[in-house]
Amino acid sequence: MKAFSSFLGKEFQESLRTYRALIMIAAFVALGVLSPLLAKMVPDLLNGTDMGGGAILRVPAATALDSWGQFFKNISQLGVLVLVIVDCGITGTELARGTLTNFLAKGLSRSTVIWAKFVAASVVWTLCYVLALLVTWGYTWYFWGNGPLPHAFLAFACLWVFGEFLIALLILGGIIQANIYGALLAAAAVIIVLNLVNIAPQAAKYNPITLAGGTVNLLSGQNSPGDYLPALWICLAAIVAVMAAALAVFDRKQL
Amino acid sequence: MTDQLRSYLPIIIPLAIIEVGLMVAALIHIFSHKKYRFGNRWVWVVISVLFNLIGPILYFAVGRGETQDDE
Numbered sequence A: 001m002k003a004f005s006s007f008l009g010k011e012f013q014e015s016l017r018t019y020r021a022l023i024m025i026a027a028f029v030a031l032g033v034l035s036p037l038l039a040k041m042v043p044d045l046l047n048g049t050d051m052g053g054g055a056i057l058r059v060p061a062a063t064a065l066d067s068w069g070q071f072f073k074n075i076s077q078l079g080v081l082v083l084v085i086v087d088c089g090i091t092g093t094e095l096a097r098g099t100l101t102n103f104l105a106k107g108l109s110r111s112t113v114i115w116a117k118f119v120a121a122s123v124v125w126t127l128c129y130v131l132a133l134l135v136t137w138g139y140t141w142y143f144w145g146n147g148p149l150p151h152a153f154l155a156f157a158c159l160w161v162f163g164e165f166l167i168a169l170l171i172l173g174g175i176i177q178a179n180i181y182g183a184l185l186a187a188a189a190v191i192i193v194l195n196l197v198n199i200a201p202q203a204a205k206y207n208p209i210t211l212a213g214g215t216v217n218l219l220s221g222q223n224s225p226g227d228y229l230p231a232l233w234i235c236l237a238a239i240v241a242v243m244a245a246a247l248a249v250f251d252r253k254q255l
Numbered sequence B: 001m002t003d004q005l006r007s008y009l010p011i012i013i014p015l016a017i018i019e020v021g022l023m024v025a026a027l028i029h030i031f032s033h034k035k036y037r038f039g040n041r042w043v044w045v046v047i048s049v050l051f052n053l054i055g056p057i058l059y060f061a062v063g064r065g066e067t068q069d070d071e
Helices: A002-017 A018-044 A062-087 A092-097 A100-105 A110-143 A154-175 A180-197 A201-206 A229-252 B002-031 B041-050 B054-063
Strands: none
Touching: A002 A018, A002 A110, A018 A062, A018 B002, A018 B054, A062 A110, A062 A154, A062 A180, A062 B054, A092 A110, A092 A154, A092 A180, A100 A110, A100 A180, A110 A154, A110 A229, A110 B002, A154 A180, A154 A229, A180 B002, A201 A229, B041 B054
């Protein structure tokens, strides 16, 4: 346990020293501000546009739900992109540089390394996600007032779980290839495959990608929790499976 | 129109501070270092200035050289 906490401390120091934590925080706060801004701007920009033939575009004024819709869209696209860019070197960089060999030679277990990296990245992701959420919450309340948000916890938790899934994938990819490209490839490949699977409408309910972005329909009451729970369970199981694979691969890895 | 513009201020100012702050931080780092993981100084200056938010993030995440050997 002591080995775990000291390696975790080293991970946190490193994410501060390499600016990773700061970039994530700045980016997610910016996304949190951007979401209500876009929601507010779109009707102002589009209203009164001449569509040709005398038709004039009328867009209803923005509501709190538009702001949350933008939040889910921005975080699930730009936010996830930032997460992947920032964390793509999570395991690969140290493997490529060979700096882990020292720790392991001194008796640090390999599973401790993996779990400490997972926990460190998860803490930063959780912090950033909650910050973005609070900022959007504050602005949405300021501009429109927050009405009832049904199943808010589940809606927000879904996207968070998807982020955790990506972190696990980045760890596994980085271990397999021992560089940042392995991690990028693993995350990109899985996102592409999941998007392809989503073409089949029956699969959407079980597809983890549904958790990224689709959950605004929970807040609007259009969908019920039952539409997301299967995907949520599958995603949680996938996180466990990916982490198990990462541990197994890392145990057999020649350093 | 000015009223409408004013209603945007509480939201635009913090956003601008974050974006400009990140850009300035990236530029300071770029000009105080000689080596980058790839690309050269002017490539990173252009990327950081032209692409709000994503440019500085890209620089810090993948373009920044190793801190120890050029500080």
